[in-house]
Amino acid sequence: MSTDGVNAGRRSLLIGATAAVGAVGVAYVAVPFVKSWNPSARAKAAGAPVTADISQLEPGQKITIEWRGKPVWVVRRTPDMLAGLKRIEPSLLDPASENEAQQPAYAKNEFRAIKAEYLVLTGICTHLGCSPLFEPEKAKIETSWEGGFFCPCHGSKFDLAGRVYKGVPAPKNLEVPPHSYTSDKVLVIGVDKEHA
Amino acid sequence: MSKFFSNIMGWVDARFPATETFEYHMSKYYAPKNFNFWYFFGVLSMVVLVNQLVTGIWLTMSYNPSGEGAFDSVEYIMRDVDYGWLLRYLHSTGASAFFVVVYLHMFRGLLYGSYKKPRELIWLFGMGIYLCLMAEGFFGYLLPWGNMSYWGAQVILNLAGAIPFVGGELVQWVRGDFLISGATLNRFFALHVVAIPLVLVALVFLHLVALHHVGSNNPDGIEIKKNKGPDGVPLDGIPFHPYYTVHDLVGIVVFLAVFSTVIFFFPDGGGYFLEQPNFEPANPLKTPAHIAPVWYYTPFYAMLRAVPSMFGSAFPGVIVMGAAIAILFVLPWLDRSPVKSIRYKGWMSKVWLAILVVSFVVLGYLGVQPSNGTTLGIGNTLLAQMLTALYFAYFILMPFYTSIEKCKPVPDRVTGGSH
Numbered sequence: 090m091s092t093d094g095v096n097a098g099r100r101s102l103l104i105g106a107t108a109a110v111g112a113v114g115v116a117y118v119a120v121p122f123v124k125s126w127n128p129s130a131r132a133k134a135a136g137a138p139v140t141a142d143i144s145q146l147e148p149g150q151k152i153t154i155e156w157r158g159k160p161v162w163v164v165r166r167t168p169d170m171l172a173g174l175k176r177i178e179p180s181l182l183d184p185a186s187e188n189e190a191q192q193p194a195y196a197k198n199e200f201r202a203i204k205a206e207y208l209v210l211t212g213i214c215t216h217l218g219c220s221p222l223f224e225p226e227k228a229k230i231e232t233s234w235e236g237g238f239f240c241p242c243h244g245s246k247f248d249l250a251g252r253v254y255k256g257v258p259a260p261k262n263l264e265v266p267p268h269s270y271t272s273d274k275v276l277v278i279g280v281d282k283e284h285a
Numbered sequence: 286m287s288k289f290f291s292n293i294m295g296w297v298d299a300r301f302p303a304t305e306t307f308e309y310h311m312s313k314y315y316a317p318k319n320f321n322f323w324y325f326f327g328v329l330s331m332v333v334l335v336n337q338l339v340t341g342i343w344l345t346m347s348y349n350p351s352g353e354g355a356f357d358s359v360e361y362i363m364r365d366v367d368y369g370w371l372l373r374y375l376h377s378t379g380a381s382a383f384f385v386v387v388y389l390h391m392f393r394g395l396l397y398g399s400y401k402k403p404r405e406l407i408w409l410f411g412m413g414i415y416l417c418l419m420a421e422g423f424f425g426y427l428l429p430w431g432n433m434s435y436w437g438a439q440v441i442l443n444l445a446g447a448i449p450f451v452g453g454e455l456v457q458w459v460r461g462d463f464l465i466s467g468a469t470l471n472r473f474f475a476l477h478v479v480a481i482p483l484v485l486v487a488l489v490f491l492h493l494v495a496l497h498h499v500g501s502n503n504p505d506g507i508e509i510k511k512n513k514g515p516d517g518v519p520l521d522g523i524p525f526h527p528y529y530t531v532h533d534l535v536g537i538v539v540f541l542a543v544f545s546t547v548i549f550f551f552p553d554g555g556g557y558f559l560e561q562p563n564f565e566p567a568n569p570l571k572t573p574a575h576i577a578p579v580w581y582y583t584p585f586y587a588m589l590r591a592v593p594s595m596f597g598s599a600f601p602g603v604i605v606m607g608a609a610i611a612i613l614f615v616l617p618w619l620d621r622s623p624v625k626s627i628r629y630k631g632w633m634s635k636v637w638l639a640i641l642v643v644s645f646v647v648l649g650y651l652g653v654q655p656s657n658g659t660t661l662g663i664g665n666t667l668l669a670q671m672l673t674a675l676y677f678a679y680f681i682l683m684p685f686y687t688s689i690e691k692c693k694p695v696p697d698r699v700t701g702g703s704h
Binding site: 107120121122124125126127129130131 | 368371
């Protein structure tokens with residue numbers, strides 16, 4: 090096999106063109122395999138929005154609703170609880186909810202909620218994922234405690250708007266899930282306010 | 286850049302026979318330059334094997350191997366998993382494509398005497414692959430847990446039941462239960478997904494190593510190593526890479542075009558790739574009107590049915606069916622011809638090979654027909670019996686007709702080969 094008379098330029102072109110078309114083919118073939126890993130229609134259906142009737146919720150009471158396998162808390166805050174939110178601000182890491190990833194735009198306010206009275210939070214600690222305990226009683230965890238959530242796994246603390254304290258392992262405020270109200274007493278978790 | 290690359294290869298080669306292996310199997314493996322159409326099917330078999338392995342793995346991600354969940358999980362894959370329908374059709378069409386390609390590959394062996402000395406071991410490994418493939422198809426077919434899955438498995442397992450004395454116990458042992466149930470399904474799943482694929486991949490490796498050790502045959506049946514140039518390279522040989530890697534790429538693309546056409550336009554293969562009764566869940570109380578195995582087993586099924594019961598046992602049919610496959614193993618020793626390729630054999634070999642092909646194909650057709658029907662005026666059972674006899678005659682008479690026929694002189698150098 091001699092290489093005399095080989096048109097090297099033509100050979101490079103042919104090899105290059107074949108490789109390019111081959112690469113396109115490989116990409117097309119890869120698509121179904123990669124996409125089949127996305128949540129299936131069944132998974133998406135199981136992850137559909139959940140409706141909750143909050144008419145029976147007493148002031149100061151918390152209920153837990155399951156959405157996408159996660160606990161979602163709804164707390165009906167008393168006026169005293171709402172007042173405590175202001176007092177506790179110096180102890181908080183991100184009191185103004187500057188971290189945009191942790192709540193929808195409509196929950197970026199002093200109450201982290203659409204309606205001040207009703208707090209809606211995803212009950213998963215932003216440290217390593219345990220579900221914190223509801224501790225509404227003042228001075229329970231420490232003398233300055235205005236009520237909030239305490240995570241028993243590594244001691245992270247959150248106030249009654251789900252905002253994280255300074256100096257605890259958790260780095261972020263508790264997440265506010267997308268939610269909206271279809272009426273005064275009916276909460277839908279999983280549907281954003283503008284799409285309600 | 287190139288120096289950097291060759292430094293890396295130098296590092297690797299000092300620790301692992303990378304370049305050496307590539308040269309031995311590809312760039313310095315001298316294959317005959319006259320390969321024709323029949324020589325595509327080996328590489329196509331490998332392409333289909335890879336397809337089955339990859340799509341099979343992906344299906345295992347969503348499939349549920351329990352009696353209660355299997356059928357629904359297939360519907361889930363078809364409807365709810367993104368592109369699940371495509372993964373499923375790739376796998377089911379691939380299964381049929383595997384047999385098309387393997388039968389044509391085996392036929393090439395018959396045409397050109399690829400099983401003759403010194404290639405007998407390649408043929409034996411290949412026959413091992415064929416057996417594993419049939420087992421793989423059998424176990425895999427139960428997995429969708431459709432009605433044909435269930436009843437097809439029932440019929441074939443009951444064949445084992447025909448074995449005298451141990452039959453009943455054996456069938457119960459294979460089933461793991463008093464009937465075909467979730468226990469059977471779960472173990473067939475393990476065999477289909479793990480055990481047999483491992484054996485298959487090992488056999489394919491051995492098949493290729495044995496081939497490369499002696500070198501490839503060719504349509505003229507000439508040993509190209511008998512005519513080497515001053516540099517030790519066979520005069521009629523060309524390096525597998527780049528000549529046959531590029532050549533095979535074309536064949537692969539043509540194959541994929543046909544394969545894709547089936548998958549996207551008629552994946553059920555007219556009812557032969559995905560069978561009608563299988564669109565219903567397994568029902569132990571209701572046998573489909575028409576049980577037949579999948580098309581690639583039908584020639585052997587026709588032989589099985591053609592043999593009448595003897596002494597109250599259906600076992601003779603099982604023996605004949607087994608013998609039809611077993612006789613292929615001894616083919617290298619039945620062929621007494623001084624030449625390898627059909628091109629240079631006498632007219633008797635040509636006639637018998639034609640008879641074999643016609644018998645096998647018509648038996649395949651008869652396998653899907655009811656055994657009490659008629660074809661062109663002849664009763665199906667009688668026709669199947671005659672064709673079974675002819676099938677066996679090809680092999681049994683081979684030592685005679687290959688010895689006595691007059692062959693043509695074989696040239697020293699290959700004919701054809703435009704490379």
